[in-house]
Amino acid sequence: MLRRATYVFKKEERGPWRAEDNVTIEAGDSVVTSREAGRNVLGRIVALWRYPVKSMQGELVNASVVDQRGFLGDRALALLDVETGKVASAKSPRMWPHLLDFCAAFVEPPRVGEPLPPIRITLPDGEHIRSDDPRVEEVLSRATGRAVRLISSNPSGAKYEYYVPDVEGVDPGGRDFYTEYPNDMFQTGSLHDTAPIHLLTTATLSRLGEPKGDSKCVGSARTSSLRRRRPCAGSLRTTGSSGGFASEPSRYG
DSSP: OGGGSOEEEEBTTTBOOOTTOOEEEETTOEEEEOTTTTOOEEEEEEEEEEOSBTTSBOEEESEEEEETTEETTTTOBEEEETTTOOBOOTTOTTTOTTGGGOEEEESSOOOTTSOOOOEEEEOTTSOEEETTSTTHHHHHHHHHTSOEEEESSOOTTOEEEEEEOOOTTSOTTOOOEEEEEESSTTOOSSSOSSOSEEEEEHHHHHHHTSOOTTOOTTHHHHTSOGGGSOOSSEEEEEOOOSSSOTTOHHHHO
């Protein structure tokens, strides 16, 4: 299955990308499986998204330096709930129902070996504030309805709350509950909760946009923009075979 494969980002003139490399990937690069998996071309990158603040909307970029921690500047900051000590995550809609209505972008492109530039945060009401503004935590606390701090690294034992929805045909025992997971589950030293990079294919986006009977439970997701269907890591949208979810070829291939 696609989600279990190992990926290499490759431009023909520079050869394969290795996990230990620190290289720049660009729109137009190929996405291929590892040598062990036969090095099959899965598609080409058509868009790259970087999310400077965890669980906020991000910015479309033409290229990005990438290493084992993901895109340079991705998840540079996160909100920490002062009361609970948990990292704010849009995966907990009861705690953070409007976090995806915020948008974050660097005031200038980050550069390797230099301090990250300030981040411009757009609030749901259209107000802007920069991450280096001394009022930023006060403004964000008022906008989110919870006392928050901006953090650039995980506190010891940091966790985030995660909602597990009840999905038809999945786990007959039922879901629909909240749980907690450690932030930076794979210990990359970043603010990502799981994988630092996700691949999202255009075939999957098309499938998500298809109507499904008369169901209204996901209506808002069906009509939302690409930016609302954000994966939980810096994303690379690829061209690929049409027909459905690339992670489930047996069902939709």
